[in-house]
Amino acid sequence: MALLEVKNLTVDFHIPEGILRALDGINFTLREGEVLGIVGESGSGKSTTALAIMNLLPTPSGKIKKGEIFFKDEPLLANIDKLRGKEITMVFQNPLNSLNPSLKIGQQLIEVLQEHMGMNEKEALLESIETLKMMGIPAPETMIDRYPFEFSGGMRQRVMIAMAMLCKPQLLIADEPTTALDVTIQAQILRIFKNLRKSTRTSIIFISHDLSVIAQIADRVLIMYAGKILETSEVKNLFKNPLHPYTQGLLKSIPAFSKTEGKKLYSIPGNVPNLLDPPSGCVFHPRCPYIKEICKKAAPPLFKVGNSNVSCWLYKGADEL
Ligand SMILES: Nc1ncnc2c1ncn2[C@@H]1O[C@H](COP(=O)(O)OP(=O)(O)OP(=O)(O)O)[C@@H](O)[C@H]1O
Ligand SMILES: [Mg+2]
Structure with missing residues (x-):
C-alpha cells in the first residue's frame, strides 16, 4: 500500500530576483516499509521536497503552487500539524539548529514523549534511555x-535520530543525515539506519x-535535477541499467562504480541550470550528450521502462505514464 503519494507537486520561492520554481510537478509514491532514496546535486530540490511534505517551507517566500500530497489516502497538509513529530518526523540537514541548546538532552526527549505519547515522566525517561541505546549511544x-x-557531531546526530524515532513514526524523513560528518562517523550513522530498517x-x-x-540503504531511488524527477528506479536496477543520460553521468562520476579505472574520473560537462531562468524543454538538454531537436522544445513525460520510470525522449515509444 502507498503510505505517501506526491502528485504534481510544484513549489515556488518568491525572492527579490523573481520567482524561482524549486519543484516543478514532481510525482512519487512511498510504499509502506520502504526506504526511498532521493539523490541529486546541490539545489536540485531535495530539501524543498522534504520541507513541503512537512509543511515547513520558509515563510513567506516558499509556496506550494500546485499539487497534492496524500498520507494513507488522506490529504496530508490538512492533517500535518497533528501528525508532525509523532507519525511523521524529520532529521534536518542542519542538526545544530534543531536541538534546544539550553535544555539537557534528556529533558528534550522526555518532553516529546510526554506531549505525543502521553507518558508520565518515569515512563518517558525509560523510553528515552532505551531509544538512545538503540542508537548506539554509550551510557545513555x-x-x-x-x-x-x-x-x-556524530553523537548529536544520533540524538537527533533518537528524537525522530522516539514515537515510532510511520514516516521518517532524513535529510543528508551523514553529510556533515567525517567518513568513519558517516559509516556508523549509516549502520544505525540499516539497523532501523x-x-x-x-x-x-x-x-x-x-x-x-x-546504494547501501534504499530500496528505490528518485533521481532529482533542477526541480524535476528524471528517473525512479529500484536501487539494484539503477546500477545495472541506468536509463536517463543524467543518471548514467552520475554513475560514471562515482569512483566505486566507474568503469574508467585508472583514468581521470568523469564529470558531467556544464553546470546546473539557473532556476530563475530554466532551460526550455527538458531541463537536462544543455548538458545531454544525446540531445535531439525535441529535447529543446518539449519537456518529456515519464515513460515506464521495466520497473523504472524515466523522463527522457530517448524512451519515446515506451509506455507513457
Ligand atoms: N529559503 C529559500 N529561499 C529562496 N530560494 C531557496 C530557498 N531554499 C531553497 N531555495 C532554492 O530552491 C532550490 C532547491 O533548493 P533545495 O534546498 O531544495 O536543494 P537541495 O537539493 O536540498 O540542495 P543541497 O544538496 O544543497 O541541500 C535551489 O535553487 C535553492 O537555491
Ligand atoms: Mg538540501
Whole structure:
C-alpha cells in the first residue's frame, strides 16, 4: 500500500530576483516499509521536497503552487500539524539548529514523549534511555543529563535520530543525515539506519547527494535535477541499467562504480541550470550528450521502462505514464 503519494507537486520561492520554481510537478509514491532514496546535486530540490511534505517551507517566500500530497489516502497538509513529530518526523540537514541548546538532552526527549505519547515522566525517561541505546549511544543513563554542546557531531546526530524515532513514526524523513560528518562517523550513522530498517516498520525517505550512500540503504531511488524527477528506479536496477543520460553521468562520476579505472574520473560537462531562468524543454538538454531537436522544445513525460520510470525522449515509444 502507498503510505505517501506526491502528485504534481510544484513549489515556488518568491525572492527579490523573481520567482524561482524549486519543484516543478514532481510525482512519487512511498510504499509502506520502504526506504526511498532521493539523490541529486546541490539545489536540485531535495530539501524543498522534504520541507513541503512537512509543511515547513520558509515563510513567506516558499509556496506550494500546485499539487497534492496524500498520507494513507488522506490529504496530508490538512492533517500535518497533528501528525508532525509523532507519525511523521524529520532529521534536518542542519542538526545544530534543531536541538534546544539550553535544555539537557534528556529533558528534550522526555518532553516529546510526554506531549505525543502521553507518558508520565518515569515512563518517558525509560523510553528515552532505551531509544538512545538503540542508537548506539554509550551510557545513555548519564548522557541524558548533558547539554547538546557536550556532544560530538556524530553523537548529536544520533540524538537527533533518537528524537525522530522516539514515537515510532510511520514516516521518517532524513535529510543528508551523514553529510556533515567525517567518513568513519558517516559509516556508523549509516549502520544505525540499516539497523532501523531491520528492527522497525518505519518507512524512510533518505536524502543524499551521494549515490553510493543511497546504494547501501534504499530500496528505490528518485533521481532529482533542477526541480524535476528524471528517473525512479529500484536501487539494484539503477546500477545495472541506468536509463536517463543524467543518471548514467552520475554513475560514471562515482569512483566505486566507474568503469574508467585508472583514468581521470568523469564529470558531467556544464553546470546546473539557473532556476530563475530554466532551460526550455527538458531541463537536462544543455548538458545531454544525446540531445535531439525535441529535447529543446518539449519537456518529456515519464515513460515506464521495466520497473523504472524515466523522463527522457530517448524512451519515446515506451509506455507513457
Ligand atoms: N529559503 C529559500 N529561499 C529562496 N530560494 C531557496 C530557498 N531554499 C531553497 N531555495 C532554492 O530552491 C532550490 C532547491 O533548493 P533545495 O534546498 O531544495 O536543494 P537541495 O537539493 O536540498 O540542495 P543541497 O544538496 O544543497 O541541500 C535551489 O535553487 C535553492 O537555491
Ligand atoms: Mg538540501
